[in-house]
Each structure stands twice: as structure tokens, then as C-alpha cells.
Amino acid sequence: MKAFILDHYKKKGPLRFGDMSEPEVGDDDVLVQVHAAGLNLLDSKIRDGEFKPILPYRPPFILGHDMAGTVIRVGSNVRRFKLGDEIYARPRDGRIGTFAQLIAVNEADVALKPSNLSMEEAASIPLVALTAWQVLVEAAALKKGQKILIHAGSGGVGSFAIQLAKHLGATVATTTSTANIELVKSLGADVIIDYKKQDFETLLTGYDVVLNSLDGDTLQKSLNILKPGGKLISISGPPDPDFAREQGLNWFLRQLLRLLSLKIRRKARRHRVTYAFLFMRANGDQLSKIATLIEDGIIRPVMDKIFPFAAVNEALAYIETGRSRGKVVVKMR
Structure with a gap:
């Protein structure tokens, strides 16, 4: 699958666009085809090496913390989701990697996306x-x-x-x-x-x-x-x-x-x-409650720009300027 890969920690170093093996799907996981991924300053800080002492990812790995997509496979223990479900999630630390065509996520971190949002809008929400x-x-x-x-x-x-x-x-x-x-x-x-x-x-x-x-x-x-x-x-x-x-x-x-x-x-x-x-943690139950608030019109997403998937590095550079209003998202297709 195609993905944006961090080969080594470097301040403002570009991510490499390349091929990675498809993720393994555990018994408690859902495999998601990613439609859109949100960008966060956390991505930049991890790329720059600022979080190495507390989030010791070993390069090469795929970056990205927000996503919305469609469930295309479920693990044997999964009961809350089925094939074809449209979901959104912030994968837990240690299992990030939303700048990719596919990602396996523990079902506890996942929620059905708000029905009144597009995939791009939903991807801007979780983190x-x-x-x-x-x-x-x-x-x-x-x-x-x-x-x-x-x-x-x-x-x-x-x-x-x-x-x-x-x-x-x-x-x-x-x-x-x-x-x-x-x-x-x-x-x-x-x-x-x-x-x-x-x-x-x-x-x-x-x-x-x-x-x-x-x-x-x-x-x-x-x-x-x-x-x-x-x-x-x-x-x-x-x-x-x-x-x-x-x-x-x-x-x-x-x-x-x-x-x-x-x-x-x-x-x-x-x-x-x-x-x-506070360093937020993944939580699908909370995302479900948040989805209800969004569907009821109480909270709306604030979007700035949508970049094509190929422009992940450009999108990261944009949010690093500090001028974005709301969230920046990349669209897979």
C-alpha cells in the first residue's frame, strides 16, 4: 500500500512517499480503507523528534493520527463494527499511521462517523x-x-x-x-x-x-x-x-x-x-458521544484546507505556519 513514511527523525524533514506492507489485523482490530486523514502539530513534533523520550517509535513508520474511512475487514473478536461501516478514529499511541491507504485500528478506538459529515470533515475531528x-x-x-x-x-x-x-x-x-x-x-x-x-x-x-x-x-x-x-x-x-x-x-x-x-x-x-x-488518549466511546453532538447540530467542524494525499508534506508545512483556521485534511482520492 502507499503511505507517507518517516525514515528518520529530522526537524522539518520531508516524509517519504512509498510502499509499505499492508497492516496485520488482530482479533480485536478493524481494517480501514482510509478516505481522509487529518493533520496535527503532533505529527510535526513527532517527525522532528520532540517526543522520542515518551513516544519511542522506531523508524521507518507511518505518521498520522486522525482519519475517516470504511471498514473492509474485521478481527474475530470484533462485535461493534461490520464490513462497509463508515467510521472515524484517532488510533492509540503506538499504532498510529493514518497517512496511508489502509490502517488496522483496535475497535475500542473507533466510532461510526457522524452521518451528517463528509469523510474529510469527519477526519478533522478525532484528535x-x-x-x-x-x-x-x-x-x-x-x-x-x-x-x-x-x-x-x-x-x-x-x-x-x-x-x-x-x-x-x-x-x-x-x-x-x-x-x-x-x-x-x-x-x-x-x-x-x-x-x-x-x-x-x-x-x-x-x-x-x-x-x-x-x-x-x-x-x-x-x-x-x-x-x-x-x-x-x-x-x-x-x-x-x-x-x-x-x-x-x-x-x-x-x-x-x-x-x-x-x-x-x-x-x-x-x-x-x-x-x-493533558496528553489525549484514544477513546471510541467518547467519539460516539461527540458524533451525537455533531449530528444534533450542537458542534460543527471548522475546516481550513483540504490537500490531495500526495501533498502531505506541503500540508504539514502549512499547519506549521500557525495560520490555519480550524483543521487541515488530506483527501485520499
Whole structure:
């Protein structure tokens, strides 16, 4: 089968378009013909080698974390899916590889795609939707009447998280550029901070939750808008000791991550708030719930561009500019 392959870690190194063996299908797997694959900055960071200590993939391997497609084979233990089902998924870590014509995925990671979305739209959803769900519903336990700041509201995670937070009944503030104010307003944002002209740190106060996806400086400033008991949740780091334990990392890496997050954890304690790092995990049941929200018209995908499959490298370069509004997808055919 044709695929985009990472032969060795290299910053901004191109993926190789070539042939790989068809994936083996385990008893609990579905084999999927990929129709479209979403791109994420996580793909770029893995390619650049930033995640080697905690996600030790051995090249050559196929990159890609989001996809939508059709089930063409099922393992002997599979009961939830059948041939011909249109599905979407974020395969679990260790089994990624959506930049390919075929992929085998554990059925627990898979859900029927929202019936009102195209394959391309569905492929844009899994990683960002699961991230938003696991931050807002699980980690933050966001409740009606609470206030949340979602940084980078026009991005993939931000555009989904705004809509989910509004559905949960929260008041939503977001940061964005001048060009994207109307977009985040259309998604339901109540308070919009134009980061090119305004400083969120001086304008916001008394917030319950902050979802950070930006740099360390933004992370530090976010502490100042939280009320006592508030939660600062970052998907861009630094990883904390809880994450290290969940990943089963060795003693040395656990100590390293403890040191990397020590400064922000200490500052959070002084502000009487909590800091947590979240690295999303695959979850087909959550994707099923998300599909219902999309089918009910509560949440809509925000798409930027659709590239042809042959242009995966160009699509990665585009999302690395930081200018994409919503998600970027490659279409297989």
C-alpha cells in the first residue's frame, strides 16, 4: 500500500512517499480503507523528534493520527463494527499511521462517523475533539455557570473546545488574532481578546479554568486570571509527574518531567490553583458521544484546507505556519 513514511527523525524533514506492507489485523482490530486523514502539530513534533523520550517509535513508520474511512475487514473478536461501516478514529499511541491507504485500528478506538459529515470533515475531528472532551469534561469537570479561557480559539482544539464549553453551559473567553474574531464569535465565544492589541492578563479575572495550548509565557500569565481553586490545564506542556506515571516512564524520565514542570506547579500552588498537563488518549466511546453532538447540530467542524494525499508534506508545512483556521485534511482520492 502507499503511505507517507518517516525514515528518520529530522526537524522539518520531508516524509517519504512509498510502499509499505499492508497492516496485520488482530482479533480485536478493524481494517480501514482510509478516505481522509487529518493533520496535527503532533505529527510535526513527532517527525522532528520532540517526543522520542515518551513516544519511542522506531523508524521507518507511518505518521498520522486522525482519519475517516470504511471498514473492509474485521478481527474475530470484533462485535461493534461490520464490513462497509463508515467510521472515524484517532488510533492509540503506538499504532498510529493514518497517512496511508489502509490502517488496522483496535475497535475500542473507533466510532461510526457522524452521518451528517463528509469523510474529510469527519477526519478533522478525532484528535481535537477528544482533547477538548478530556480537558473540559474529564479534567476540568466544567459546569454550567463557570468561566473558562480557551487560548487560540481559531485553532483545531480551540474551535472545538469553544463549542463544547458553550454546550456545557460555561461562559467562554478566547484569544485570537484580529482576522479570526468573527470566526470565534460565530462559534459562541462570549469574550474575545485580540492578542495583537490586548493583554488577556489585564482584562480577565475570576476564571475557573484555562485551557492552554500556547507557549510558556502564556502559561505563566494564565495563572493570574484564575480564582482560588481554579484549574490551569495545558496541552502544550510542560508534562507533569502524573503524566509520567500514566505513561509508565522510567525513573530518569519521571524525574526529568518533574523538574521541567516544577516551576509552574510551584507558582500554581502559590496562586492556590492546580496545574495539569493533558496528553489525549484514544477513546471510541467518547467519539460516539461527540458524533451525537455533531449530528444534533450542537458542534460543527471548522475546516481550513483540504490537500490531495500526495501533498502531505506541503500540508504539514502549512499547519506549521500557525495560520490555519480550524483543521487541515488530506483527501485520499
